[in-house]
Amino acid sequence: MSYDTPGDLAPDVPPPIDLGMVDVPYSLDVLPDGRESLVLGDVSGLAEYNHLQGTNPDFQGTCGLCSDMNQLRRFGVDVTEAELVDYAVQNGLCNVSDDPTKSGGTTPFEQAKILSDFGVPAHVETGDSLEDLAANVEQGRGVIIEANAGELWQDANYLESGQYNHAVSVTGVARNPSNGEIQGFFINDSGTGESGKFVDAATMDAAWLQAGGFSVVTDIANSGRTI
Amino acid sequence: MTEFIAYEQIRKKIATHPLRQSEIPAEHYVSAPLPTLRWTTPAYAVFAAPAARAPGRPLRLSPPDRWWAMSARRRQVLVYAHQSVTPYGQIPTEAVTVTPTGRTFAQAKEDLRLFDELIGEAAPHFFRGETGPEPIRADVGEILHAVLPREGLPWFRALTPDFFDWLER
Numbered sequence: 001m002s003y004d005t006p007g008d009l010a011p012d013v014p015p016p017i018d019l020g021m022v023d024v025p026y027s028l029d030v031l032p033d034g035r036e037s038l039v040l041g042d043v044s045g046l047a048e049y050n051h052l053q054g055t056n057p058d059f060q061g062t063c064g065l066c067s068d069m070n071q072l073r074r075f076g077v078d079v080t081e082a083e084l085v086d087y088a089v090q091n092g093l094c095n096v097s098d099d100p101t102k103s104g105g106t107t108p109f110e111q112a113k114i115l116s117d118f119g120v121p122a123h124v125e126t127g128d129s130l131e132d133l134a135a136n137v138e139q140g141r142g143v144i145i146e147a148n149a150g151e152l153w154q155d156a157n158y159l160e161s162g163q164y165n166h167a168v169s170v171t172g173v174a175r176n177p178s179n180g181e182i183q184g185f186f187i188n189d190s191g192t193g194e195s196g197k198f199v200d201a202a203t204m205d206a207a208w209l210q211a212g213g214f215s216v217v218t219d220i221a222n223s224g225r226t227i
Numbered sequence: 228m229t230e231f232i233a234y235e236q237i238r239k240k241i242a243t244h245p246l247r248q249s250e251i252p253a254e255h256y257v258s259a260p261l262p263t264l265r266w267t268t269p270a271y272a273v274f275a276a277p278a279a280r281a282p283g284r285p286l287r288l289s290p291p292d293r294w295w296a297m298s299a300r301r302r303q304v305l306v307y308a309h310q311s312v313t314p315y316g317q318i319p320t321e322a323v324t325v326t327p328t329g330r331t332f333a334q335a336k337e338d339l340r341l342f343d344e345l346i347g348e349a350a351p352h353f354f355r356g357e358t359g360p361e362p363i364r365a366d367v368g369e370i371l372h373a374v375l376p377r378e379g380l381p382w383f384r385a386l387t388p389d390f391f392d393w394l395e396r
Binding site: 061062063064094095097099103104105106107108109110111124126146149150153154155156157158159160161162163164165166167191192211212213214 | 238242243247248249250251252253254255256257258259277278279280281282283285286289292322325327328330331332334335336339374
């Protein structure tokens with residue numbers, strides 16, 4: 001296996017992972033903390049699909065729906081947050097609270113159902129390790145994780161009881177070029193509007209794995225093939 | 228033979244139960260499980276409430292709209308209900324804004340770890356109908372007020388009134 005496309009790795013760099021299983025672009029890069037990294041995934045390309053939630057003033061608890069929107073647009077389905085909210089409300093696929101600012105919440109199963117209804121079949125998975133999460137991203141699947149916002153944002157106000165309380169899209173994996181070890185992940189976060197944000201492995205472990213390890217994963221990959 | 232399931236396992240079971248994935252929106256606030264004997268059998272009860280979060284702004288909670296309880300012995304859901312159909316008690320119906328505690332992120336994580344440890348120690352005494360060591364009850368009372376949102380305490384009290392009564396004996 002060579003690293004001739006599309007990254008810039010020197011030919012003498014040993015392959016850290018089996019790139020035969022990788023269905024996404026990869027390249028050498030430097031992480032925000034200065035570490036050299038092999039980045040797998042079209043992090044910058046997928047960043048354009050991120051969307052700061054809350055454009056519909058009556059439904060602001062829409063991180064799950066915005067993550068769905070992120071995935072749908074990635075797979076070529078052009079849909080707005082308002083259209084997704086409307087579909088979810090009409091079909092009983094989101095929470096409608098007395099307080100509209102807290103409406104729009106979705107369960108992982110509802111997120112998967114909405115993706116499937118819009119032509120991107122998806123399912124809910126429980127991951128046992130960060131490698132499970134990385135494998136889905138590296139296969140080019142669309143991945144939404146159910147995570148704890150306090151851990152992701154390092155914000156004590158949202159740690160709550162430690163359960164998942166937020167949904168974000170995972171767009172890339174960072175691996176140590178010399179041994180393949182996972183250094184972290186890249187996410188699009190509709191809650192902050194941050195795109196391609198790096199989350200180190202320890203934080204992802206606490207935010208996602210320790211909060212249950214649930215993901216909504218598409219059955220199809222970037223290439224359009226069904227896995 | 229272990230009489231009651233360890234609190235850490237109960238917490239994990241509640242967080243990963245299919246009920247959580249299929250019925251409770253990801254964005255909801257889910258309360259920490261608290262012990263209760265209100266249904267005669269030892270159980271842990273939880274409520275979920277619609278929530279709004281934005282970085283740098285305080286957590287905002289609507290009143291709980293659903294609740295459930297899991298057996299402390301058999302990892303089974305004993306009851307799940309929507310508050311509008313089967314209310315668990317008379318609760319304040321106003322939304323609240325949770326005042327930030329001023330704790331750092333690291334302190335808040337340590338508080339949560341201590342909360343788990345202390346509830347885990349106290350719950351078996353409570354379930355057996357024992358008074359239990361006074362220092363444990365005092366420590367649990369203290370950590371409850373550190374971890375649970377102060378503005379939402381009436382919702383917790385209404386869910387497991389017997390446990391709060393036990394703590395305050």
